[in-house]
Amino acid sequence: MTTVLEIVTDPAHGGRWTSLRAGDREWLWHGTAAGRDQVAPGDAFVDAGGLEECVPTVRGAPDHGDAWSRPWKREGDTDTVQCDRFALARTIRGTDEGAEADYVLRADPGFRFVWAAHALLDLSPRATLRLRDGARARLFPEAAPLLERPWPNGAPWVAGDWPVPLGLPLDRFGPDDGTAVGAVVDTPRACVHDGTGRLAFALEADGQPLSIAVWRNLGGFPAEHPYRSTGVEPMLGRVFDLADAGPGDAARVPASGEVRWRLTLGAACRCP
Numbered sequence: 140m141t142t143v144l145e146i147v148t149d150p151a152h153g154g155r156w157t158s159l160r161a162g163d164r165e166w167l168w169h170g171t172a173a174g175r176d177q178v179a180p181g182d183a184f185v186d187a188g189g190l191e192e193c194v195p196t197v198r199g200a201p202d203h204g205d206a207w208s209r210p211w212k213r214e215g216d217t218d219t220v221q222c223d224r225f226a227l228a229r230t231i232r233g234t235d236e237g238a239e240a241d242y243v244l245r246a247d248p249g250f251r252f253v254w255a256a257h258a259l260l261d262l263s264p265r266a267t268l269r270l271r272d273g274a275r276a277r278l279f280p281e282a283a284p285l286l287e288r289p290w291p292n293g294a295p296w297v298a299g300d301w302p303v304p305l306g307l308p309l310d311r312f313g314p315d316d317g318t319a320v321g322a323v324v325d326t327p328r329a330c331v332h333d334g335t336g337r338l339a340f341a342l343e344a345d346g347q348p349l350s351i352a353v354w355r356n357l358g359g360f361p362a363e364h365p366y367r368s369t370g371v372e373p374m375l376g377r378v379f380d381l382a383d384a385g386p387g388d389a390a391r392v393p394a395s396g397e398v399r400w401r402l403t404l405g406a407a408c409r410c411p
Contacts, residue, residue: 143406144237150211150218152176154229156190159258161406164336168261168368178208186368188259192220194227194244195252197352197372199380203257225250237339237405243397250392251384253376255352256340256402262369264313266333268302269410270351274326276304279379281360282320295383301326309353312369319359323352323377330410331371337408342373344400347390350374373402 147158152175159166168188175187184203193204201208206227211220217230225246232239244252260266277298283290286305291297301324302310309322327342327349342349354370375390375398392398 143235144233144404146231146233146238148218148231150213153178153207153209154192154211154218154220155187155207156258159190159338159404161336161338166258166260166336166338168259170259170366170368180205180208182208186259188368190259191257192227192229192254193257193372194254195225195250196381197253197255197257197374197379199382204254225252234403236407237403240402240404242400242402244390244392245397246392248392248394248396251381251389252392253374253378253381253384253389254400255372255374255376257370257372258340259354259368259370260331260338262312262331262333264315266312266331266369268310268312268353268371269330269332269408270301270310270324271326271328272301274301274324275299276301276309276322276324277377278304278307279321279323282307282322285318285320295378295380296323309355312355313357315357315367317357317359317365319354319356319365321352321354321379323350323374323379325350325377327351327373329371329373330408332408337406338371339403339405339408340371340373341403341405342375342400343403344375344390344398346393347375347398347400348377348387350377352379375400 145160170188175185277296299305352372
């Protein structure tokens with residue numbers, strides 16, 4: 140078997156993916172924030188880059204979820220983490236086309252959650268993101284200054300169609316312009332193009348809401364010391380903050396007590 144993607148994870152420090160490499164190309168961005176290896180549940184998020192497992196929320200409380208700040212255990216090929224209200228298991232394996240990550244979340248029936256493979260990618264300003272044209276895209280309040288229409292009073296999001304929801308082009312990652320925008324797009328597949336490099340994502344889960352979250356920070360966040368970071372994040376759910384989730388916006392544990400899903404990654408184009 141020829142594995143065209145090489146993945147390294149760090150179970151002891153939140154299960155974070157620290158490397159996603161295709162040949163000479165490292166796809167994951169790494170920040171300079173210190174202290175990532177010393178966090179404990181309840182600590183503020185440390186944006187060290189890589190790919191974080193964000194569950195049961197991304198924004199809100201706890202910030203970036205409850206799994207990234209806990210040690211995971213490795214048993215054979217599977218990494219597991221026990222949180223207060225749920226347990227999560229992840230098994231990553233190489234394939235001829237890239238890699239697959241299988242997940243199982245166990246919790247009480249009815250438990251609602253959002254999960255995101257919070258992948259921060261090292262992309263050039265010429266990189267583009269291919270999602271299904273016309274897919275519904277939710278924009279969140281940080282986009283308000285960039286829109287030509289007023290933000291509705293109290294609205295957690297507004298929606299338009301990919302790739303230019305409400306007139307805001309989101310399919311390019313440069314040049315840096317001092318903005319930061321988050322969106323969640325109703326599609327389970329994405330493909331990043333950067334020069335000759337390609338990175339494809341596909342998400343499968345029976346009976347659960349599937350989407351791709353986009354974080355395009357072109358030097359606009361945080362306000363005090365802004366930097367560039369770009370996220371393409373396969374997601375169960377349709378909101379960043381679980382507290383904002385309406386009907387159908389979050390994954391829900393069925394009567395069996397578990398939710399299973401698969402994330403497929405490839406180094407060849409799978410444009411929607």
